[in-house]
Amino acid sequence: MNDAGWLLFFLGFALGLLLSILLTAWRKSRRLEKISQIAGTVEHYQKGEWNPSVLIGTDRELRLLVRVMNKMASSLKVRVAEAEAEKAKFSAILVNMEEGVIAVSRAKEVLMINPKAERIFHAASRLPGKSLIEVVRDEKIDEMMDQALSAQASFSEEIELSGPERKWLKVNVIGLPQGEGVCGILVFYDVSTIRKLENMRREFVANVSHELKTPLTSLHGFIETLLDGAYRNPERSEAFLKMMREDAGRLGRLIDELLELSKIESNQVNLSMESLSIEEEVNKALAVFEKPLSEKKINLEHRISKPGLPLVLADRDRLRQILLNLLDNAIKFNREGGRIILKADLAGEHMKISIEDTGIGIPESSIPRVFERFYRVDKARSKEMGGTGLGLSIVKHLVELHGGRVHCESQTGKGSTFSFTLPIASA
Secondary structure: OOHHHHHHHHHHHHHHHHHHHHHHHHHHHHHHHHHHHHHHHHHHHHOOOOOOOOOOOOOHHHHHHHHHHHHHHHHHHHHHHHHHHHHHHHHHHHHHOOOEEEEEOOOOEEEEEOHHHHHHOOOOOOOOOOEHHHHHOOHHHHHHHHHHHHHOOEEEEEEEEOOOOOEEEEEEEEEOOOOOOOOEEEEEEEOHHHHHHHHHHHHHHHHHHHHHHHHHHHHHHHHHHHHOOHHHOHHHHHHHHHHHHHHHHHHHHHHHHHHHHHHHHOOOOOOOEEEEOHHHHHHHHHHOOHHHHHHOOOEEEEOOOOOOOOOEEEEHHHHHHHHHHHHHHHHHOOOOOOEEEEEEEEEOOEEEEEEEEOOOOOOHHHHHHOOOOOOOOOHHHHHHOOOOOOHHHHHHHHHHHOOOOEEEEEEOOOEEEEEEEEEEOOO
């Protein structure tokens, strides 16, 4: 082969080698580009972005991997969506549960707390990381969680929370197998309303029994005295019979007011609403008390006679019952030669009616309780005057049935002001 032939051979070899190198570099570049695309897609998957998919090219070596990745992405997308939906359901259940729920770690650190538990313990929302005792502030609950974690079992107990507001909680604690994450769950049922109602029922039964027992004991005593021979003495017999009549009357009033209060509280009272003049209704109620007002020489200041005073919307009989109860108290507990002031003022879409007296007054500590059933500020004096302890409770319930509110202001030794509101007829 001459020199020209060798030259052509080497040129052809060099050109082929160059083409081979270029082709290899190009294929490598394409493969790196495909691998880079796969890596970028994987990064999207790590962020929870499942929409990007790898396009399948002609590279046989990567085609299988790409198919598996795309299939895996579709499957994971479905599973993650299902998990998110379940998480949303679980979160919605926790948020709307009537029970408080707290989840803790093995070290009793709060990992999760739902809104109900936050309200029960007056806790802030950013609690994860705090210890259980810091959140619930009750050693008994903390000890119950210790027992549950140690035994990996569940315990249930009712406890009373200490603090300004009395609360009763039914506490269920569950200890889970030791590990990372949630190791203990506490579920709290607020049974405060039930316990308070039970206490009210017990107090009501005790009060009724006491109120009935006193006049019955008195009647029994008078009857025994008469049977022992006192009936032969006309003067003593008459005195005993008068006292028996008073006790029987008191029993009758007590039973009538108990039945009335029961009807009101069970919504068995049908109001016949009509437009009424408060001035006229007050005047009709005052006519009943002309004699006791005169006997105690009480000065009455009637300031309800105002020109242009609108009508109120009320049941005539129930309004009369409210006024009679309040006026009766203002006279009974007033001092000799005292004063009663009657006023009516507009308060938005309601009218405020006030009855002010210059009587013995009510201690500040007793004001929040004056509308409770059977509550008496001065028990001896109230019984002496024939009170049953139910009048103000009936007033409160009747006013609220009308859509109004009742209020009391008082100072010991200076008098009291009872006021209530009624809707204006035009409103």
